[in-house]
Amino acid sequence: MKIWYSIIAFVVLLTVVSCNSKGEKKKENQKKKVEIPELRLTIDSTKIAAFFTAYPKLEKFQGDVFNLYKKNKSTQLWLDNKGVVEFGNTLFNKYKGLDSEGLKANFPYKEINAVFENNTDNKLSKEYTDLMISNLYFYYAEKVYRGFDEKTSISLEWLLPRKKLNYQVLTDSIFKKSTINDDKKSKMFSQYYKLRDALKQYRDIEKNGGWKNIETDEDFKSLKLGDSSTVVSQIRERLFITGDLKEDTKSQVCDSTLISAMKNYEQHHGYTPKNVILSEHINDLNIPVSDRIKTIIANMERCRWIDPDLEKGQKYIEINIPEFKLYIIEDAKIAFTSPVVVGKAMTKTVIFSGMMNNIVFSPYWNVPPSIIANEIKPGMAKNKNYLKQKNLEWNNGAVRQLPGKNNSLGLVKFLFPNSSNIYLHDTPSKSLFERESRAFSHGCVRVAKPRELAIELLKDDKQWPPARIDKAMHAGKENWYTLKKKVPVYIGYFTAWVDREGNLNFYKDIYGRDESLIKLLTEE
Secondary structure, three states: OHHHHHHHHHHHHHHHHHHHHHHHHHHHHHHHHHOOOOOOOEOOHHHHHHHHHHOHHHHHHHHHHHHHHHHOOOEOOOEEOOEEOHHHHHHHHHHHOHHHHOOOOOOOOOHHHHHHHOHHHOOOOHHHHHHHHHHHHHHHHHHHHHOOOHHHHHHOOEOOOOOOOOHHHHHHHHHHHOOOOOOOOOOOOHHHHHHHHHHHHHHHHHHOOOOOOOOOOOOOOEEEOOOEOHHHHHHHHHHHHOOOOOOOOOOOEOOHHHHHHHHHHHHOOOOOOOOEEEHHHHHHHOOOHHHHHHHHHHHHHHHHOOOHHHHHOOEEEEEEHHHOEEEEEEOOEEEEEEEEEEEOHHHOOOEEEEEEEEEEEOOOEEOOHHHHHHHHHHHHHHOOOHHHHOOEEEEOOEEEEOOOOOOOOOOEEEEOOOOOOOOEEOOOOHHHHHOOOOEEEOOOEEEOOHHHHHHHHOOOOOOOOHHHHHHHHOOOOOEEEEEEEEEEEEEEOOOEEEOOOOOEEEOOOOOOOHHHHHHHHHHO
8 A cells, every 4th residue: 555655656756857847948038039129220321321322213212211219219110129110011902002092012122022021031131121111101192192293394384373281290190099090081182083984993893804895887976865776775875884874775766865875974964965966976985984084093193182171161162174164162062063165275274273353344454465566457458447446455555355245355354463474354255155066265364254253252342242343344444343252263174073963074185284294193
């Protein structure tokens, strides 16, 4: 029995020793884990300067990168003991998805891909890895939130005031939330987000094969209600793809449903809706989806240049040149709209902004020197009564047209001082407003509803009821009135625009401005 007791005691002793050994090892391992130092890289001005010497294509971000690390006590931002933090991976995924913003992902140094896609291939030091990701952040922010620099937009004749991108505010907001998603859609001009949604829709259409070309005979002229043709079924298929037609019945008969769908299409593509389908409408339907995508992308870029604070104004006038429309926006709603005539290709209406401060009733028209030289003097040479017949007179060495219903400015003009001498005005040539394309002026903007515009601008001024406005417009004597509150005027150029009802509109690029912008975007 003693032997058995000894054996049992020995086994118990071994068990205790073994358990203690394992426990001590476990404690030792835990102790080792705790002792692993937290990654704390020092990234100071010397290291930042050395980085930009090694990677000069990123030099424009140097000041912003320096300020970012200085604000964060010169420590790393994107790395911890496990590698790149989650926010850094989110940033890279957003960068790789730049096509959804209508942009190309082409960071100037390929090393950025190794940081995220295969860490074993990353030859950068930890400090340079952190700095490279910081530069990716500024690259992404510039591409998406600012777009091309002001010098480039001016070269494209865009003179509207540019949005000022405050990287400091932007980085504070983004790093505080550790996200670059703009769920509230507040960082950009609101039209940007609407066009981005349209881009996704049209990209999906493209992935599904786009739409077929509608084939017509050489002698095709039009289709009207009741006509039967294979062209009709092609139109149905085309309109169904973009949602202009809710159902594709495959019918070859031109019925009221198709006519209604085509009229809706025409309305949103710069045409006056008609009860017939013309060859010009077929040509428009045949514009490839790839071209429509390029147009959307070009206008998304234009949206990057606009300060979203513009939309916070209580009352302002906006004119979209390719749309040939003027709007008064008041408290974020459309208060007034009017067709307009804009400058022809040789005398383009300038893209810019100003502050409307005066309305001039029964105005003189001070004839520009170019018109005096090219039109009036040749006319006078042929006809000695030319000035009188045109209701013109010499005025201090210049020529002006007397007030009246035949005055080239009509019965009223609206002034917002600017170096291009552009303003809004009435016109005796009312028939021009019936045209679909209305680029006929010497640069100023002719308004189809000038009386109504004056009433709308002066509706809060008790001194100017409609009756007094009518009297001043027909007085035959020039009368200047200074607005009590100036009204901002923005003249823009958008060939793709999503309206307040959510409809995507396309307009003809009357000044040929899209091509050069698309080229820059696709080359980037």
